[in-house]
């Protein structure tokens with residue numbers, strides 16, 4: 115292994131709180147959405163991205179001046195609102211893919227409240243089929259993958275060719291809560307993430323960095 119010059123700090127709960135408090139504040143719509151999701155779906159609320167990740171994704175969309183974005187795994191809409199807010203306000207569009215009508219019904223309500231409903235198109239159904247059915251010319255500046263972990267390699271293979279040069283793919287949960295490095299861990303979801311991480315690293319069409327945001331956020335840039 116190459117010499118390590120400096121490592122990332124481990125975050126204590128106090129440090130994490132400080133980090134969130136010193137990032138752009140979460141607005142009332144996202145706060146209400148997080149609260150309602152916790153109330154309606156207490157066993158699933160952990161699937162939602164955290165506030166600093168949401169802010170980072172909005173900034174990423176703005177920095178890229180992204181017009182066309184796609185999300186694989188929408189749930190109740192937190193990450194889709196963060197992405198949509200960063201898109202070009204005149205002609206930005208986000209294709210949101212999910213299988214759950216129940217969860218995305220909540221998302222639809224909050225897209226209205228956040229004022230981004232006009233720039234989000236929801237497609238219900240297995241996301242791999244949705245992506246495979248897109249017209250050949252459909253291209254993206256920004257993509258976010260956050261659905262079934264065993265499907266990540268398939269989503270990657272569909273999305274990389276559709277990314278514009280310089281486009282960014284963000285991929286969630288790439289540390290699998292630390293389980294990626296546990297040799298005794300052989301759950302399909304963890305193996306799916308390991309396979310994805312190896313696939314992305316070996317892919318010569320992109321440059322990749324894993325960021326210690328949330329449960330690990332991989333950022334891949336399509337080469338020019």
Ligand SMILES: C[S@@+](CC[C@H](N)C(=O)[O-])C[C@H]1O[C@@H](n2cnc3c(N)ncnc32)[C@H](O)[C@@H]1O
Pocket residue numbers: 161162163186187188189190191192193194211212213214217239240241242260261262265
């Ligand atoms: C981790 S959650 C997404 C969380 C969301 N990005 C957020 O920040 O609130 C994963 C989502 O993927 C969806 N999903 C699971 N398998 C899927 C599939 N094959 N195709 C499309 N969506 C799928 C689930 O219904 C769920 O809403």
